[in-house]
Amino acid sequence: MRAATVAPPLALGPGLGRSTVVIGSGIVLLLAVSLAAVAAGTSGVGVGDALAIVAHRLLGIGTVTWPLSSETIVWELRLPRIAAGIIVGAGLGCAGTVFQALLRNPLADPYIIGTAAGASLGAVGALLVPTVLPIAIGGWLGLGLVQIMAFAGGLAAVLAVYGIARGRGGTPVVTLLLAGYAVSSLLAAGVAMLMFVSGDRLAAVVSWLLGSLAGASWPRLAFAAPLIIVSFSLLLLRWRGLNALLLGEQRATHLGLEVEREKRILTGLAALATSAGVAISGTIGFVGLVVPHLLRLAFGPDHRLLLPASMVFGAVLLVLADLGARMVGGIPVGVVTALIGAPFFLWLLRRSLVVHD
Amino acid sequence: MALRVRLHSIPAALTLLLLVACTAPASSSSPSASADVPSTSPAAAAYPVTITDDAGREVTIDSSPQRIVSLAPSGTEIVCALDACGRLVGVTDFDDYPAEVSEVADVVIAAQVDVERVVAAEPDLVLAAGNEITPSSVIAQLTDLGLTVLVLYPESLDAVYADIELVARAIDATAADDLIGDMRQGVDAVVSAVEGADRPRALYEVFHAEGATYTAGEGSFLASLIELAGAVPVTGDAQGLLAAEELIVADPELILLGTASYDPSLADPEAARDTVAARAGWAELAAVRDGRVVPYLDDIVTTRPGPRIVEGLEALARAIHPDRFD
Numbered sequence: 001m002r003a004a005t006v007a008p009p010l011a012l013g014p015g016l017g018r019s020t021v022v023i024g025s026g027i028v029l030l031l032a033v034s035l036a037a038v039a040a041g042t043s044g045v046g047v048g049d050a051l052a053i054v055a056h057r058l059l060g061i062g063t064v065t066w067p068l069s070s071e072t073i074v075w076e077l078r079l080p081r082i083a084a085g086i087i088v089g090a091g092l093g094c095a096g097t098v099f100q101a102l103l104r105n106p107l108a109d110p111y112i113i114g115t116a117a118g119a120s121l122g123a124v125g126a127l128l129v130p131t132v133l134p135i136a137i138g139g140w141l142g143l144g145l146v147q148i149m150a151f152a153g154g155l156a157a158v159l160a161v162y163g164i165a166r167g168r169g170g171t172p173v174v175t176l177l178l179a180g181y182a183v184s185s186l187l188a189a190g191v192a193m194l195m196f197v198s199g200d201r202l203a204a205v206v207s208w209l210l211g212s213l214a215g216a217s218w219p220r221l222a223f224a225a226p227l228i229i230v231s232f233s234l235l236l237l238r239w240r241g242l243n244a245l246l247l248g249e250q251r252a253t254h255l256g257l258e259v260e261r262e263k264r265i266l267t268g269l270a271a272l273a274t275s276a277g278v279a280i281s282g283t284i285g286f287v288g289l290v291v292p293h294l295l296r297l298a299f300g301p302d303h304r305l306l307l308p309a310s311m312v313f314g315a316v317l318l319v320l321a322d323l324g325a326r327m328v329g330g331i332p333v334g335v336v337t338a339l340i341g342a343p344f345f346l347w348l349l350r351r352s353l354v355v356h357d
Numbered sequence: 358m359a360l361r362v363r364l365h366s367i368p369a370a371l372t373l374l375l376l377v378a379c380t381a382p383a384s385s386s387s388p389s390a391s392a393d394v395p396s397t398s399p400a401a402a403a404y405p406v407t408i409t410d411d412a413g414r415e416v417t418i419d420s421s422p423q424r425i426v427s428l429a430p431s432g433t434e435i436v437c438a439l440d441a442c443g444r445l446v447g448v449t450d451f452d453d454y455p456a457e458v459s460e461v462a463d464v465v466i467a468a469q470v471d472v473e474r475v476v477a478a479e480p481d482l483v484l485a486a487g488n489e490i491t492p493s494s495v496i497a498q499l500t501d502l503g504l505t506v507l508v509l510y511p512e513s514l515d516a517v518y519a520d521i522e523l524v525a526r527a528i529d530a531t532a533a534d535d536l537i538g539d540m541r542q543g544v545d546a547v548v549s550a551v552e553g554a555d556r557p558r559a560l561y562e563v564f565h566a567e568g569a570t571y572t573a574g575e576g577s578f579l580a581s582l583i584e585l586a587g588a589v590p591v592t593g594d595a596q597g598l599l600a601a602e603e604l605i606v607a608d609p610e611l612i613l614l615g616t617a618s619y620d621p622s623l624a625d626p627e628a629a630r631d632t633v634a635a636r637a638g639w640a641e642l643a644a645v646r647d648g649r650v651v652p653y654l655d656d657i658v659t660t661r662p663g664p665r666i667v668e669g670l671e672a673l674a675r676a677i678h679p680d681r682f683d
Contacts, residue, residue: 043474067479
């Protein structure tokens with residue numbers, strides 16, 4: 001709390017006006033980054049054609065002067081990736097903010113209590129199904145199974161962790177963290193074991209574990225987007241609960257918060273957003289860890305601003321990182337999120353140290 | 358975080374296994390290439406043609422493909438050997454044969470299929486490689502985008518012939534019979550050249566890392582080539598992994614360093630021998646004691662399942678039985 005009142009490093013004016021400015025400029029930035037992403041690619045389809053195609057498909061205006069392949073590239077390849085980047089990035093940013101506040105742990109990220117390991121085990125198991133069963137399973141079913149298993153695995157892991165950590169008097173945060181770590185380790189051992197026996201499917205397993213938006217398509221988004229949008233919309237409404245939890249669970253109780261119920265709801269919604277995101281993109285690190293920290297350093301810890309801002313800037317970071325990943329020979333997007341985010345984060349960290357001296 | 362970092366660093370090291378993927382057999386038995394069109398059909402195929410590819414997929418080709426993308430060098434070589442090089446509109450950055458394919462745009466860069474470039478090339482036929490050399494997710498994505506994808510993954514010489522016929526049918530090329538006839542002759546020549554010679558136990562080194570050697574997988578295409586070339590292959594598991602102890606028990610009498618194709622420091626026979634002799638336990642292997650450690654520089658033709666596989670077989674036979682090829 002003090003950071004906000006004593007020295008907000010990038011203060012932009014008081015109260016609601018500041019929130020509007022922050023979110024507004026974030027949305028403008030997101031539009032700009034998305035525009036760049038729709039116009040840039042490894043084929044020759046440039047800004048003019050890309051915009052004309054989007055206008056034509058969305059609004060029905062303009063005449064077709066481009067080859068069909070350009071339309072496929074813009075509408076079926078670039079746009080679903082951008083949409084997936086926005087949705088997954090927003091979900092990860094939001095879930096990271098929630099877990100950091102809920103667990104009162106600066107190292108918390110959306111994956112911390114089992115989502116990543118559970119989703120990985122589910123997805124890797126699904127990837128190996130064609131190997132295990134001598135039945136030829138169509139590409140569609142194969143892909144669909146991976147997503148469903150990832151989603152189910154992520155959620156199931158969080159449920160298991162929560163169930164284990166839950167005692168008569170509630171669910172202590174430390175127990176939750178430790179149970180999360182232990183369950184994750186167990187599931188990770190399962191993943192490693194499956195990788196060891198994966199044989200010629202290993203490449204597919206590795207590329208899923210590294211995380212990528214390359215497989216994004218409208219049907220996949222139709223599965224994940226509603227889940228993520230519903231969960232972060234509901235999370236946005238719970239900023240008061242998160243602010244209260246920052247003070248400690250005892251004080252939050254004194255403020256009239258039903259702490260255990262609040263924790264269950266927050267964990268459930270954040271796990272839902274994370275699992276749905278992981279299902280379509282694999283585990284993309286760093287966004288959910290650093291975006292909340294960045295914004296907290298910049299704008300203070302009030303979740304009324306922090307939650308929507310972490311969604312918007314999570315989306316900005318992931319769309320930007322995926323653009324970079326696409327342009328540089330398809331390197332894993334998680335590498336790029338770290339390459340872009342880490343130096344900026346370190347710079348902000350140093351800067352805030354100076355302010356606090 | 359730490360957990361995920363660990364999860365990721367394991368596969369990073371294991372990705373090297375991919376080097377072996379092109380020689381290892383698929384664990385699920387894929388149906389051999391066959392075509393519904395009778396083999397006696399005249400050269401000018403009547404489109405649409407429906408064929409079954411090496412992944413067991415039924416592929417219908419509506420008209421004679423004039424814009425072909427090849428996602429693996431072996432596919433490129435088949436298309437060019439069928440005199441259709443001019444129809445290629447996309448290849449990989451690893452393609453090096455024939456020389457004219459360097460003029461064709463790259464759509465696979467550093468082993469990553471750039472789907473956007475593939476679509477931009479507007480292909481009417483995409484030749485992919487099976488067994489995850491072209492990731493199955495990419496094959497599914499290309500198919501969903503409406504492209505016609507033919508998956509090739511031959512696991513024997515006969516399957517290479519069948520794939521050449523399959524591609525010839527798909528692209529309406531007539532040169533297949535002559536090409537396959539020449540290849541069969543080449544194979545026969547090699548087999549008769551090494552006939553009656555002693556058959557040494559031969560280890561073909563595909564890849565070597567601390568404590569683990571990758572060689573021809575059991576039942577793999579590479580193992581069958583080594584056998585045809587007049588040696589008894591020392592094989593690893595299905596992926597070609599051979600543990601250090603198993604290697605010592607197998608005691609190869611001849612070591613072919615396929616790795617020398619990519620590592621110039623192994624090209625000199627004495628340096629190669631010193632290198633392997635320095636590995637734990639290797640100095641006592643028969644091949645090392647007898648000085649039969651051969652830097653093998655033809656790995657590409659030996660492991661690329663296209664028309665030049667016969668050259669690869671001959672190179673193997675020459676390396677194993679130099680006296681038979683004077």
